[in-house]
Amino acid sequence: MTPDATLEVREVRKHFAGVQALDNVDLILRPGEVHALVGENGAGKSTLIKLITGVHRPDGGAVHYRGAPVAFSGPREAQAAGISTIYQEVNLVPQRSVAGNLFLGREPVNRFGLIDRRRMHREARDILARYGITVDVRSRLGELGLGVQQMVAVARALATDAHVVIMDEPTSSLEPREVDLLLDVVDLLRQRQVAVLYVTHKLDEVFRACERVTVLRDGRLAHTGEVAATDRLRLVATMLGRDVDFVRRHGATTFTDEHRTAAGPPVLRAEGLTRAPRLRDVSLDVHAGEVVGLAGLLGSGRTETVKAVFGAAPVDAGTVTVGGLRKKRWDPAAAIRGGLAMVPEDRKAEGVIPELSVRDNIVLAALPRLSVAGFVSERRRAQLVDTFVERLRIKVASPAQKVRELSGGNQQKVLLARMLCLHPKVLILDEPTRGIDVGAKAEIQALIDDLAEQGLGVVLISSDLEEVVEGADRVLVLRDGAVAGVLHGDGITEEAVMRVIAS
Structure with a gap:
């Protein structure tokens, strides 16, 4: 074990059902050091915390604590030994x-x-x-x-009596004044020679509070180094797996807050959406046939924005106009009636109902339109399902098959079919290709293009920069809950998005 380390993780590996969550990851925490751990969704941050605190056992490698190897039976034993964890959710x-x-x-x-x-x-x-x-x-x-x-x-x-404190997104629900207070506490821990692992998506806090930073990407160690020797652009590029030198060679791409010229009034307009501390005066509009991308790091406010637009999350201020109707408070049912449809980020928790059939999952939102005097027309339901199974090329043994038996890509298509049954004016897609194979991903991307060509307005969120850059007519880049810049046309490049994030 490194002589001055309070905690050391050596070449740990963890495998889950076909996924390599961690692959030979190292981490050293020293007394009085605040060490940032950053990375996008699926990078392995949560798995690493769970290995340290005994929730999971590593498949390989070891964890050393205060000079000796440890294998805690769970968080309670870890806490008794002096490793305290503060989670994002209270x-x-x-x-x-x-x-x-x-x-x-x-x-x-x-x-x-x-x-x-x-x-x-x-x-x-x-x-x-x-x-x-x-x-x-x-x-x-x-x-x-x-x-x-x-x-x-x-x-x-x-x-x-903690020797190690792990803070997992500790400021996600805090106001600026409360963030200052918490960072004062972090400084107090530093003075007491406590080792702090500070997990965050907020770059400002990394550069303000931390001495060293470790970047995980796809379960692997992408970078460890002194914060003082790491600039923002390099950190963003490392998190996203991009070549920072290419960005520097090509210089900055200009961006503007002016919207591109589009025919007719927008089919969706959101103005001044604010929900402290997660959203700050976010505005966007979408025209018929336009794909508007929302880009930014994890926690930048992308999902919070679309949930506020759809009425799935309350706002403190701001308005949303759909189909000419302007309101401050929408709910999902009213938003759907107005012409909005949304495919959520987590299809398992918020989307498909796994024990229901493909048929029932597809028609779920359209039942009121299919029923007469409270009775659902089986003929119309079968026609609707057959139409979308064929149109979206959903691979299914029969419409009666349970949706949990389908691949991830086909489950995502079932969700898309459910929303398209509503004949929306605007379709909101939050990470539509996450966790699906390359073939299904290409099919969904082609479908988005087809829908836009047919006049549907689309809001697209993706952590895959290439997907946003290639698929969007306009891109809003969010940072810390606010719009940091808007990119248009030829100005939409991966390098430009990274520069706005890092600026």
Whole structure:
């Protein structure tokens, strides 16, 4: 083990059902060092955290902690040894008090073996005061804002005698003032010689708070080095697997906020969408027959934008106009009636219903249109399903086959068929080709082109820069929840997108 390391990961490998999640990854955490871990979706960040904390066992390699090899049985054992993890989603009990959450599982007791609430409240106030948090420790955690809840989660993790603190996207739900407070806590940990693994998608925080940075890409170690010796453009290019020297040789591509000339009014217009702290004054419009791409790193606000447009997430400010109707608050049912349809990012959790048939999955959203006096016309339903199975070339034994038995690409086509049954004016596609094979990917990309040529407006989100660059007429580049730039026509290149992200 490296002599000055608190924790060292050596050549760890992890394989899941045909996927190499980690492939010979190394990581060293030193006392008093804040080490950033970055990478896009599927890079292996979460798997690495789970190997360190005992959720998973590595298939190869080893984890050393404080001079000795370790194989924790789970997060509880890791925490008892001094490795605390603060997750992106607050993992506490909202019905319990702030103090009750801080001391969950380790409540102080009196000589009769009962919880000493007076002592617990006093010590809870003292703990929170160290981190500048002023709150009634007797109040229910769920009644407080997300920012306060996250800080309570941080305080709980740090209340133990931690030698390593893993922070997994700790500022994702925080306001700027709360981010400043949390980074002050990070600095306090540095002074106490605690090793911090800081997992984030926010480049500003990497350069503001971290000494070293490790980049994972597709389960492999892409880069480890000093933050001071790494510029933003190189970091972005490394995360995305692109050649930064090519970008530099070709110089900056100009970008503008002016929209391209399009015939007629937009079929969709979103103005000033704001949802603190994830969205900041985002505006976009889509014309008939136009493909508008949303590009940016993980956490830049792409999915949050389309969910706000579709009414699947609330906004603090802003309006959405669909079919000439302008509203601040939409819901998905109203958005669908207005002419919007959306294929979500996570087809398994938010899309297909695996135990239903292909037929039932396709017609699910169109049932009101297929029914008369509450009865569904079987003939019309069969015709609709047959039409889209043929049109989208869905490979299926029969429409009665369960959708879970299909390949990922064919499941995605079933979702597309469901949305196209609605005859939308605008189709929102969030990562439509993620996790599918090359052949199915090419078919879906060709289908998007065909739909646009037929006059459908399309909003396309993809982490694959090549897919956005080749498929979009206009690209909005998002960074930290705001539009950083808009690219048009010949100005849409991978290099230009990376430059806007890194600017």
